[in-house]
Amino acid sequence: MDLPNINPSLLETPTLDKLAPVGDLDHPPRILMLYGSLRERSFSRFLTEEAARILEHFGAEVKIFDPTELPMAGSVPEDHPKVQELRALSLWSEGQVWCSPERHGAITAVMKNQIDWIPLEQGALRPSQGRTLAVMQVCGGSQSFNVVNTLRLLGRWMRMFTIPNQSSVPMAYKEFDDNGRMRPSGYYERVVDVMEELFKMTLLLRGRTDYLTDRYSERNERSVKAINRQLGKI
Numbered sequence: 512m513d514l515p516n517i518n519p520s521l522l523e524t525p526t527l528d529k530l531a532p533v534g535d536l537d538h539p540p541r542i543l544m545l546y547g548s549l550r551e552r553s554f555s556r557f558l559t560e561e562a563a564r565i566l567e568h569f570g571a572e573v574k575i576f577d578p579t580e581l582p583m584a585g586s587v588p589e590d591h592p593k594v595q596e597l598r599a600l601s602l603w604s605e606g607q608v609w610c611s612p613e614r615h616g617a618i619t620a621v622m623k624n625q626i627d628w629i630p631l632e633q634g635a636l637r638p639s640q641g642r643t644l645a646v647m648q649v650c651g652g653s654q655s656f657n658v659v660n661t662l663r664l665l666g667r668w669m670r671m672f673t674i675p676n677q678s679s680v681p682m683a684y685k686e687f688d689d690n691g692r693m694r695p696s697g698y699y700e701r702v703v704d705v706m707e708e709l710f711k712m713t714l715l716l717r718g719r720t721d722y723l724t725d726r727y728s729e730r731n732e733r734s735v736k737a738i739n740r741q742l743g744k745i
Contacts (some may be wrong), residue, residue: 512725521730532718539572540713543604545631548624551577554649557691558702559610562647562678563613566608567705571713576600577723584627594628598638603630606643607671608706612683613650613658620665626665641720645709647678647702654681670724674712676705 523529546559563573581593589595602606602642611622624723634726649659659677666673679688680698716723 515726518661518731518734521734523725526708527664528540529722530733531728533721534718536718539570540710540717541603541605541725542566542573542608542642542709543600543606544573544575544608545610545622545625546578547609547619547622547625552691553612554680554687555610555612555647557650557687557693558647558649558678558680558683559608560691561693561699562608562610562706564646565703566710569710571606571710574600574603580622580626581624581628584624597625597628598630598633601638601642602633604642605717606645606709607639607648608645608709609662609666610649611658611662613655614649616655616657618658618661622662623665626669629669630694631669637670639671641716641724642671643709643716644671644673645677646673649683650678650679650681651684652682654679672712672716672720674708675707676701676708677703678702678705699702719744 517610540580542558542563544563546553548555559575563575566573576597581597582591587594609622611618611625631637631639646659646662646666648655648662656677656679659679663677665672678698678701682700685694686696687693693702
């Protein structure tokens, strides 16, 4: 079929042999976890910590970012220590977990601020693209899915592979004991399901994301820039 608007030299036919993983894969899957509350007794942090224990049981290396003292996006230079810490962790990660309380039917400013500080591009690097993502939320009242739906939208915008499963914990104050540990329940079992799926998807995709995120439009943009550079137009 004739495709007059396509540059044939930049088209690649997907084949299974190109999905062979590449790179150093001897280390455990690296998971970064973000939560969206600064409260001392934070149920989103408790849920994040519970999920971290599950991931570590599966064999993942987990790091939880503390959003305390992270300035509002745009209020300080990008070399601020907390900003640099967050971006370095995002680059380090192969998968991420985002967990936020629901406030006024949406994610919290604490959660959104962390995501806003992670750029789509950082020089030649992309701190979020190609990473797996699991989303969770805690609710003060009845069960809702507003937060996880918003986090899915943001994950897609950040070009992440968001897994199908998700966790929403209603009346979270009933689901955690005085020590911040989650009580046995169907909600806890769902968290295990979500972390198991994230762990599996991270294993399946790592070493392959460069191929999966290699896009015709971006190859064509690089080609056009190279031609214009040769012609002295840029």
